[in-house]
Amino acid sequence: MADFPSHIHIHEEGPREGFQIEPGPISTDDKIRFIEALAQTGLREVQAVSFVNPQRVPSMADAETVAHRLRPFEGVQYTAVWLNLRGLERALTTPLHVPGRLQISASEPFSISNTGKNTEQTLVEQRQVIAYCLAHHIPIESAIVMTAFGCNLAGHIAPALVLQRIEQLMGVLQEHGLTLPYLRLADTVGWANPNAVTRLIGAVRERWPDLRLGLHLHDTRGTGLANAYAGLSMGVDRFDSSCAGLGGCPFAGHQGAAGNICTEDLVFMCEEMGIHTGVDLEALIACAHMAEAIVGHPLPGKLMRGGSLSRYQHPGGSHA
């Protein structure tokens, strides 16, 4: 039985996802201009930068500068990605919203390829993150399970393996007397299909009925919004997405790695179905065009070309 939410929360990841993967240099000014424009669309959470090794990801070398220069807007949190304790420490020197967050990959080969750590080593690091957060009074807000549907190195991932990873994360939290408030399931390299989403969400729900769930979906193979719809139909009300479809994973191991699902396409689909997003769709479309101008090549978003439907609503039309 479909169980659609009345409204959803969107974590906009376009600036980080997109500018991280773009081959050409993006100026710090352009990054700030784009991030601040997004922060004025009604989006309440905008991921601005990642604190990763600038040798591996030169495009994020100005992460601290961007973070310090961003103007605050009421009700908007700027967030960041960090992959290890060192990244977290860097993030905490900035005014960004930096909650504690655990992360693990369902696929162990992907984990080794992406972070250099196997599952056991990852869990050791998560313990360090928890200890660090406890020592610095930083609440653990969420955890993410990457490659929750499959990856190019391990193939399809069975829901049972994802449940095992969640248990492992909950285990290290329990060691410190903590519980997990919010879990994100990530289709990191675009392996999900709508029924796999339904199946995994169902399996997690059955085991932990009160755990809040979010989806991080990539549109590598065209099923991104269908996967989001499947999540919505299961009541999922938190999504990561990228304005204009910016981005992609530079370490995903294949050329076609596409970005997150497109924010304005997601907002359009939701609002058309009566699911509120709180986002000004026209302002968001303007951001998508800005992103395209900044990167200097077409981006995959559809709505930015097709246009919203608001200008076509005729009071005397066939809408009845």
Next chain:
Amino acid sequence: MADFPSHIHIHEEGPREGFQIEPGPISTDDKIRFIEALAQTGLREVQAVSFVNPQRVPSMADAETVAHRLRPFEGVQYTAVWLNLRGLERALTTPLHVPGRLQISASEPFSISNTGKNTEQTLVEQRQVIAYCLAHHIPIESAIVMTAFGCNLAGHIAPALVLQRIEQLMGVLQEHGLTLPYLRLADTVGWANPNAVTRLIGAVRERWPDLRLGLHLHDTRGTGLANAYAGLSMGVDRFDSSCAGLGGCPFAGHQGAAGNICTEDLVFMCEEMGIHTGVDLEALIACAHMAEAIVGHPLPGKLMRGGSLSRYQHPGGSHA
């Protein structure tokens, strides 16, 4: 309750949808090469050309030549679009599969804009088509309701109006003692969302439980595959789609008119969910690359870039 089909039938419309809208000239040889490649992928129905006014659509001036030169492949039907009796007569001079087909637009303003005929005039023409088919022993195989979800001229279309149009078509068939075996619902200019699909399919099913239904979906606003998934979840087992996402409607009244949903993305989604399509996905991806080379610019298909998952299936992997 979801009611997925075990297999679907795909009507490939890429050659007609795509080559009709491309601004540059496409050689007759290239059209034939592409159509015949599609006919060898397992697709059983490939729309090759449209018999429309060559003054309005110069790219289809070679329709008869293409139709006559196509090599037959066992189990494959080549089809065509025609919009009026004159087009039908032209189509019947070729070896193409040309069944009788009725057509109407839910939106009357769209009908006037697209064909120059209002609903009443369209019904008069449908009577002429029926009479012609009866006289020439051509079975009426299907009907299509265009703009079944909305259009830029009339706004959103309520399911009640679509039911009325279906009744009108059934009425003219009944005048000749005929019934309607198969109905296609078309989101001609990309107004549908997944819940609108579910709602309309449900309304039609409730009224005519035995009427076979198909969906013709355009991906103008990114929701195409999500809409297809909604149709699948209602048991719809016939879809129109375009290889590589070729195409679009040249008369849709706005710049962003995008093509049909992308065939290989649809095939991928279905096969990943265990819904059989009978299509060789790798051969179809090769066709998509051929289409891109022929038109000389990027096409919107995702899977052709992301790649299928078949090469990543590891017998010893996490698939369990």
